[in-house]
Amino acid sequence: MALDDTLPLNSLGFAKSPADTRVVVAMSGGVDSSVVAAMLAEEGYDVVGVTLQLYDHGAALAKKGACCAGQDIHDARRVAEAMGFPHYVLDYENMFREAVIDEFADAYLAGATPVPCIRCNERVKFKDLLATARDLDADCMATGHYIQRKVGPNGPELHSAADPNRDQSYFLFSTTPEQLEYLRFPLGHLASKAETRALAAKYGLSVADKPDSQDICFVPNGNYASVIEKLRPGAADPGQIVDMDGNVLGEHRGVIHYTIGQRRGLGIGGLVDPLYVVKLDPETRHVVVGPKEALATRTVPVREINWLGDGPFEGQPERQVLVRIRSTRPPRPAVIRPLSATEAEVELMDPEEGVSPGQACVFYEDGTSRILGGGWIWRGAA
Structure with a gap:
């Protein structure tokens, strides 16, 4: 339906009634995106819930605190059934592996410290899922991210969340101006996560008390090295720990087990001053250590x-x-x-x-x- 200039803007910024405004909600199965979907459904919007299956849900069924697999897909479906809007699950496993997991492994092997959640937003959620939302003739796509979209003199702007403790701007910096035109973030103005959980309870959602996700979704218990060893066999080859002048101080069990700034777990005792990892050199398999000021x-x-x-x-x-x-x-x-x-x-x-x-x-x-x-x-x- 075309916009009607005589109508006031609805809460999503469109000059038409909520019933005539279709919004795809990216549902991870967590409390945040569930509240967004329930809130918009209660306001009368034409809501379509979409959940991405990003990795092997069979292996993730018993893993709590993740997203986009197993129990989380089930939770998203239950919310959609309770609030009376359609819900679809899209299998993005291959895409997710190619666009996010493979680069994560390669970056670690190159001595970098990757942030796969940003790449997931950039290459999967805000690219392919957003294209799917357009294919569904949605006017916009909404997510449960804690960030704000404000309309400035030159168009939509991205702003930090009202609650600095929940702000997710670091993970969403790569949102393009074109994507920002289409995206909505209904939770960004809330003062605290307690408000979100109160809304979940108000709507009677089964996920009202569900714990927040903690780890990277495909990295159980934060053990990056074990994931990379499975993806890239031989990646954990041992090597030498050297100081900044190249003197050998000890042996290590694989560059992938170390990060810049790390002090504990180096296994080189007997030193007066503590040493920190200042550089990783995958080609020589050297972990370079030095004093804190070298960082x-x-x-x-x-x-x-x-x-x-x-x-x-x-x-x-x-x-x-x-x-x-x-x-x-x-x-x-x-x-x-x-x-x-x-x-x-x-x-x-x-x-x-x-x-x-x-x-x-x-x-x-x-x-x-x-x-x-x-x-x-x-x-x-x-």
């Missing part, structure tokens, strides 16, 4: 930049922003210097420790909640 990084090379600010990224003057270089760390003051349409040098005002290739560097507008985009850290930072 300090001021200049961070960033590529594959997705720019959400105003105007094209290339040609932008250098600007002061806030950047987040790990999901668990708060944004810090920095200067961005664009080098091309997709590359930049980021200078941190205060050195950060443990900056690792493979992590994301997300840009925030200083003084506001707006996300200006971000990119991927590569090479050795300095």
